[in-house]
Amino acid sequence: MQRRLLFHWQSSALQVASARAAFVSGLLCLAPGCVQGPNYSRPAVVVPSAYRFSGLELRDQRQSVTRDWWIELADKQLDDLVQEALVNNRDLRVAAARVDEFTAILAGTKSQALPQIGYDLNANRARASEEKIPSFVDPLSSSFGALLTASWEIDLWGRIRRETEASRANLLATEEARRGIGITIISSVIGGYVTLLDLDERLRIAQATVDGRRQWVDLFRARLKHGYISDFEMMQAQAEYESAVAAIPGLKQAIATQEDALSVIAGRNPGPIARSQTLAMLPLPTIPGGVPSELLRQRPDILQAEQQLIASNALIGVARALYFPRISLTTIAGFASSALGNLFTGPARTWSFTGDVAGPIYTGGGITSANRQAEARRDQSLAAYEHVIQNAFRDVDDSLAEVRHTNELEQSLDRRVQALQEGVRLVNLRYENGYSDYLDVLDTERGLFNAQLSLTQARGDRFRAVVGLYRALGGDWLTAPVSAHP
Numbered sequence: 001m002q003r004r005l006l007f008h009w010q011s012s013a014l015q016v017a018s019a020r021a022a023f024v025s026g027l028l029c030l031a032p033g034c035v036q037g038p039n040y041s042r043p044a045v046v047v048p049s050a051y052r053f054s055g056l057e058l059r060d061q062r063q064s065v066t067r068d069w070w071i072e073l074a075d076k077q078l079d080d081l082v083q084e085a086l087v088n089n090r091d092l093r094v095a096a097a098r099v100d101e102f103t104a105i106l107a108g109t110k111s112q113a114l115p116q117i118g119y120d121l122n123a124n125r126a127r128a129s130e131e132k133i134p135s136f137v138d139p140l141s142s143s144f145g146a147l148l149t150a151s152w153e154i155d156l157w158g159r160i161r162r163e164t165e166a167s168r169a170n171l172l173a174t175e176e177a178r179r180g181i182g183i184t185i186i187s188s189v190i191g192g193y194v195t196l197l198d199l200d201e202r203l204r205i206a207q208a209t210v211d212g213r214r215q216w217v218d219l220f221r222a223r224l225k226h227g228y229i230s231d232f233e234m235m236q237a238q239a240e241y242e243s244a245v246a247a248i249p250g251l252k253q254a255i256a257t258q259e260d261a262l263s264v265i266a267g268r269n270p271g272p273i274a275r276s277q278t279l280a281m282l283p284l285p286t287i288p289g290g291v292p293s294e295l296l297r298q299r300p301d302i303l304q305a306e307q308q309l310i311a312s313n314a315l316i317g318v319a320r321a322l323y324f325p326r327i328s329l330t331t332i333a334g335f336a337s338s339a340l341g342n343l344f345t346g347p348a349r350t351w352s353f354t355g356d357v358a359g360p361i362y363t364g365g366g367i368t369s370a371n372r373q374a375e376a377r378r379d380q381s382l383a384a385y386e387h388v389i390q391n392a393f394r395d396v397d398d399s400l401a402e403v404r405h406t407n408e409l410e411q412s413l414d415r416r417v418q419a420l421q422e423g424v425r426l427v428n429l430r431y432e433n434g435y436s437d438y439l440d441v442l443d444t445e446r447g448l449f450n451a452q453l454s455l456t457q458a459r460g461d462r463f464r465a466v467v468g469l470y471r472a473l474g475g476d477w478l479t480a481p482v483s484a485h486p
Contacts, residue, residue, distance in 0.1 A: 034156065034157065035157070035158030035317060036157050036158050036317040036318075036320040036321045037313070037314065037315075037316040037317020037318070037319075037320050037321075038313060038316060040310050040314070042306070043309075043382060043385065043386070045296065045386065047292050047293050048292050049292070050292070051397050051400055052397045052400070052401075053397055053400035053404055069470060070082060070285070072283065072285040072286060073190075073282055074283060075193075075275075075276070075277050075282065076276070077273075077274050077275050077276050077277075078189075078190065078275075081189055081193060081262065081273070082186055082190070084266045084267065084268070085185050085189050085265055085266045085267060086182065086185065086186070087267070088266060088267025088268065089265060089266065090267060091185065092181055092182055092185055095177060095182075096178055098174050098177070098178070099171070099174050099175055099178050101174075102167070102170055102171040105167055105170070105171070106164070106167040106168055106170075106171050109163050109164045109166075109167040110164050112153065112160045112163070113153075113155055113160045113161070113164070114152075115150050115151065115152040116152070117148070118149045118150075119146075119147065119148050119149065120145070120146075120147040120334075121145070122143075122145045123142075123143070123144050123145075123340075124142065124144075125140070125141075125142050126142075127140050127141075128141065142338055142339065143336070143337075144336070144337050144339070145334065145335065145336045146334050146335050147332055147335075147336075147350075148332070148334055149330070149332050150332075151329065151330045151331070153326060153327070153328045154327045154328065154329065156324070156327060157321040158317055158321060159317070159318055159322075162314045162315065162316075162317035162318045162321065163314070163315075165314040165317075166310075166312075166314040166315050166318070167311075169307040169308070169310035169311035169314065170307070170308070170311050172303075172307040173303075173304045173305075173307035173308050173311065176303040177300070177304050179300045180300035180301055180304065180474075184471065185265060187467050187468070187470065187471040188265050189265055191463075191464050191467045191468075192265065193262065193273075194279070194282070194460055194463040194464055194467070195258055196258045196259065196262065196275065197275065197277065197279040198456055198457060198460030199251055199254050199255045199258060200255065200275070200278065200279070201278060202251055202453050202457070203248065203252065203255065204278075205449070205453060205456065206247045206251060206449075209244045209445075209449050210241065210244045210248065213237070213240055213244050214241060216240075216241070217238055217241045220234050220237045220238075221234070236438060240445070240446070259272055259273045279456065279460060280459075282463070284462070284463065284466065285466060287403065287466060292393060292396075294473075295393065295474060296389070298474045299474025301392065301474075302385075302389055302392055302474070305381070305384055305385040305388040305389075306385055308381050308384070308385070309378070309381040309384075309385045311381075312374070312377045312378040312382075313378050313381075315374045315377065316374045316375055319367075319370045319371040320371060322360065322367045322370060323360065323367055324359060325357045325358055325359025326359065327355070327356070328355075328356045328358075329353075329354070329355055330353075330354040330355075330356065331351070331352070331353050331354075332351060332352045333349075333350070333351040333352075334349075334350055334351070335348040335349055335350065336348060336350050392474075395472040398472075399468045399469035399471075402465040402468065403462070403469055406458060406461045406462040406465045407462055409458045409461075410462050413451060413454050413455040416451050416455075417448065417452055417455050420444065420447050420451050423444045423447075423448070424444050424445055424448050427440050427441050427444045
């Protein structure tokens, strides 16, 4: 009997010692070193030393995009339109609401590491069957209770810390997505406004051409009346006039469509867009420079992809923590009584303290599968991150090439327009003096009309290329660039 008691005492002592050691090791594991899963380190990325089409058009190879850069265009109507879009655009509102959502998710994830405190108030009145109890027992019974509960999960293996890390990264990714949408909206407003001025200029050229050809029609009518020209020449003049007139409805339709598109981007109902400048009056903004590595620090889609990679990496730790037990402490303290008047008296006090350890033994490969899924998602995020970086470099190179080539095209078309303007003057002199046929006049004027339209479009394309370069560089349009956490 003594041996049995001694053995029992020794076993109890060992259990207490083991529990104490587990508790101490658990406290030590609260340090970051016991967090499961790999710590994030930024992947090595091959960054080109320079952009393929960088050249003299870049003002400063190390100067980044400045905030509110469109102010250089000196157009108050455009400024107001941009600000209106930043306030009222529905896509940007959705993005801001998603940031609020992920902020709340992060707060909810953090709360798992804190004690959860609650209360429980209960009252019960019951009547038992008198057939089952003695006659001297009161069949009516009452019970009242007031309890305060507290529970706390001890995050020994870092599951909650990894979930918090993933939630924080998802929040930062959402913020970068919102910034990227803002950049896209501003680029769309400025590009659309430039297109509107481009269409206005084309309409002005078409109307001026119509006015000039109307004068020819009136002149030819008078000459035909007096027999100086043939009906064939009259029909040619009339046909060219109608050809110029036919170009106007399409341009007016394009202007109306562009105004409606800009209105929707600005968050208003479709309608007219005020503008006070012509495309020729709009100054070309100074083109920024930037080394390729700057894209990794300021372009929103790259920062978003890296935060998504950080979140996927942290979720590996969450999956690995599934192998280990979850330890929680639960405390209940309060009062319980059969009479409401005695509920808060000393004898009515009640309490309990419970420690719970729950862990897996056999899951049929479920936890292993969860870990493989987490690692596969991390690999997907890594590939996506690298792909976004490559596309970013391509966007900048494409934009630089477009800026350079549209500039060359505009200069060439400008020289062509000047040559044709002189050609129209000379061919009219030759026609009036009988050295040229009217077909020569029509061909030259037709060429001038088409060249003027092409020149206007090329100027618009050059502005749009600059806007595209600003967007590709991921400039600081809404907030300061947020560097990804290493």
